[in-house]
Amino acid sequence: MRLATVSGAFVFVAMMAAALPALASGTTAPLPPPDPTAANLSPAQIRDRAYNACLITQAKLMAAPRETLREPCRCYARRTIAAMTKDEINAFRQTGYFNDSARAKALEALDACKLRRPI
Template structure:
């Protein structure tokens, strides 16, 4: 693998950590987590893409479905979640790499709305 591809994979895994924190209901496991510095300046569309991908990976693990089959519901989830976040919640996500408590509540609501499973 090239260094650039390795960095892309690492960035994707960091994004997964962000959604995993959301999914787990607590940010405590990620307090030592170092977010991808690219989050700071990433356009909102890029944030949506990261959240959508992380959703597909996590939902696939939870349901044994393929990631491809989850593209549409996870797209729903990512769009709805990011659309409902206020600027302070987006800034917190950019800074920490995971959703804060108020953003997490909105994301859980989006999971329900898009008919995705809530993590246990």
């Protein structure tokens, strides 16, 4: 379980770290190498990774206990994965992080769920 949390946090942080340059300049920042553990993940497992990463990242950003972020992070994970297309899910499986279009949906979900953007 610890590996999944760390991996999930890595995915979320990589996704958010790449978002600012993409939004600011129209190009993406160098991304981390593909995560081979993502290859066979179901959408529910991707949602779980997003949820766990959200808890870790938002707790740091908001200096709040993870317990207080459970519902907003569930909101974020559900909205993000539900909005993703099959192509975006497959892109995630190939890399272990959200592509540009899925990243934009994740940022929208952060806003809708009243979470902080880590950028």
